[in-house]
Amino acid sequence: MRLLDMKTYVALARNRHFGRTAEELNTTQPAISSRLASIERELGCKLVIRGEGRFALTSDGENVLQHFESVLAGMDSLKDSLSGADHNSHEPLRIGAIDSVSSTWMPQLIEALHREFPGLKIELTVDGTKPLVAGMRKGEFDLVFCLHPVLDEGFRSYTACVFQMSWAGSPKLIDPERVYSVAALADLPIISFPKNSPPYQMVAPYFHDEQALASKLTSCNSLFAIINLLIDGFGVGAVPTVTIARELQMGLLHPIRVTKRFPPMPIIASYQASLRQEFIRQIVRQAKRCTADYCASANPEMVWID
Known part of the structure; x- marks a missing residue:
C-alpha cells in the first residue's frame, strides 16, 4: 500500500470532508475517492460511511486509522534517525498565534526552536482565533495558539497559559x-x-x-x-x-x-497529532517549557499556568 494512500486516509479522517481533504493535498475530490476505494479494496472492508451530509468511520475504519497513524509516525522517526532530523528543516513548521501570544512569549519559543533545530524554517501567522482554527482544520498549520481548541479528530489541545x-x-x-x-x-x-x-x-x-x-x-x-x-x-x-x-x-x-x-482569558494550544508525530511532540514540549519559563518570570497576577 502506498504511503500516499495512507496519508490521504489520515487527512480524510481528520477533515471528515472530501473537498477539504482534496484542497489540503492539492488534488481533486475524485482522486481522494479513488484512493479511499483502493484502500477498501486492498483491505477488503468498508472504512467510511457517507451520504446526505454524513461522514463517519466504521469500526474497521477506526482501527485502520490507528495503524496508518502508527506507520506514518514510524516513517517520520525513521527519517529522523537516518538524517539526524535534518529533514524537518526542509518542511517548515507552521505556527499560528493570536497577537497577544505573538507579543509575549512567542519570540522566546522561536529562539528556543532555532537552538534545538538549527536548520528549522518557521512560518508564523498572526491572526484571530476563528481563521486560525479554520486554517488548522484545513491543514494550514501544525500548531496554533488561540482562544478556542480544535476539537476535530486528529488534533490535540491543552491550555498553554491564562492571561489576566x-x-x-x-x-x-x-x-x-x-x-x-x-x-x-x-x-x-x-x-x-x-x-x-x-x-x-x-x-x-x-x-x-x-x-x-x-x-x-x-x-x-x-x-x-x-x-x-x-x-x-x-x-x-x-x-x-x-x-x-x-x-x-x-x-x-x-x-x-x-x-x-x-x-481571565485562557490561551489554548492545538496541534496536529496525525502527521510528523514525534517531531510535533518535540515542538509541543518546547512550547510548554517556554510558556512555563515566561510565566515564572512574569508577574503571576498577569499570566499563569492553569
Whole structure:
C-alpha cells in the first residue's frame, strides 16, 4: 500500500470532508475517492460511511486509522534517525498565534526552536482565533495558539497559559483613583476586539449581567491598534494585562479600578497529532517549557499556568 494512500486516509479522517481533504493535498475530490476505494479494496472492508451530509468511520475504519497513524509516525522517526532530523528543516513548521501570544512569549519559543533545530524554517501567522482554527482544520498549520481548541479528530489541545484581563485607559480619559461601576464603564467609549471574537463575546455578558448598556462601542481586529487607541484616549478597553505592562509602567495607561473584574482569558494550544508525530511532540514540549519559563518570570497576577 502506498504511503500516499495512507496519508490521504489520515487527512480524510481528520477533515471528515472530501473537498477539504482534496484542497489540503492539492488534488481533486475524485482522486481522494479513488484512493479511499483502493484502500477498501486492498483491505477488503468498508472504512467510511457517507451520504446526505454524513461522514463517519466504521469500526474497521477506526482501527485502520490507528495503524496508518502508527506507520506514518514510524516513517517520520525513521527519517529522523537516518538524517539526524535534518529533514524537518526542509518542511517548515507552521505556527499560528493570536497577537497577544505573538507579543509575549512567542519570540522566546522561536529562539528556543532555532537552538534545538538549527536548520528549522518557521512560518508564523498572526491572526484571530476563528481563521486560525479554520486554517488548522484545513491543514494550514501544525500548531496554533488561540482562544478556542480544535476539537476535530486528529488534533490535540491543552491550555498553554491564562492571561489576566484588565480594564485600562489613558489618564486623559479616566480617573485612576476612581472605582468604576459597570454602569459607569458603560458610559465611556469602549474599544473592543472584533464582533464574534471570544474577547468580544466576553464583553457583552459583562455588561448585560449588570443590566448596563455599552452603547459607544468600537471594535478593532488588532491588539496593537487597540492599545494605541487607548493611549490616545479614544476609549477604554479590557486587554490582557501583560500586553500593556510597559505602558502601565510608563504611565501611558492606567488600570481602571472596577467593582467587577473582567474574566481571565485562557490561551489554548492545538496541534496536529496525525502527521510528523514525534517531531510535533518535540515542538509541543518546547512550547510548554517556554510558556512555563515566561510565566515564572512574569508577574503571576498577569499570566499563569492553569
